[in-house]
């Protein structure tokens with residue numbers, strides 16, 4: 572099926588999809604980085620159709636993606652990018668590892684943190700504080716100013732760190748988490764709105780096994796993974812050229828080590844546009860000719876529904892006009 576002809580596959584309609592792993596009578600199973608109260612759960616709750624579905628917390632991003640790969644879950648919601656701290660490397664690396672996953676939609680969650688304690692404590696009494704490393708990175712200036720004596724203990728998630736305080740055997744004094752977790756647990760809030768950057772946002776993605784690409788909405792994003800070719804001077808410039816020459820705007824590009832050795836990298840790239848657009852097809856085909864190891868991770872609707880401008884000479888109509896002109900020459 573061509574991408575353009577593919578139906579708009581909203582996740583709530585996926586239960587009957589042969590690629591979703593669930594049949595028409597089964598409920599789809601969603602997994603997310605838990606426990607209850609993580610920002611990832613807040614992202615999951617924004618996905619239409621999750622209300623009547625089985626939604627299970629798991630211990631890590633890697634576990635969530637593995638469940639989808641192995642077909643024990645239909646969908647995973649995982650964090651991919653934070654407006655302050657950048658890419659979530661566990662997600663970027665794992666999602667790029669093979670062709671068994673596809674991004675179906677993106678979800679944006681505003682981020683604000685509170686400091687909760689095992690009991691009511693003065694800030695200068697806190698010796699140890701736990702949270703997710705990405706959470707810590709977003710409050711580190713506040714921590715340096717207000718609890719400089721506190722040692723950071725990395726946790727699997729913000730909510731996991733906070734819920735750990737309910738356990739008598741936990742040794743740390745405080746945790747950084749979402750305000751909702753303080754409400755859910757009743758843990759005392761020692762400080763509020765402690766994020767270093769007001770208005771921070773984390774971007775999450777809903778991931779399934781590969782399936783037909785949803786139809787373009789006119790406000791879409793595409794994610795690809797491009798290995799950095801060896802012995803190709805100017806490779807990055809040549810990669811970027813494929814986008815710029817076709818008027819395609821990148822919204823994220825990050826280089827990540829492949830793990831195969833020093834100097835071995837791949838680029839994780841998001842750009843504005845949908846694989847059904849002629850300019851995007853042309854760019855992807857050109858990249859494939861240059862770097863056959865390129866991976867397509869999905870075209871999906873933008874969460875902010877922002878319409879982007881497509882330069883006139885790279886619109887589908889312009890591509891068609893060009894193709895017709897060449898065809899007319901061949902028919903002379």
Ligand SMILES: O=C(O)C(=O)C[C@]1(C(=O)O)C=C[C@@H](O)C=C1
Pocket residue numbers: 604608609610611612650653659682703705706727728729730773
């Ligand atoms: O620990 C959580 O609550 C998460 O959902 C993970 C996560 C992340 O990986 O960035 C999500 C949003 C916040 O930026 C901090 C942590």
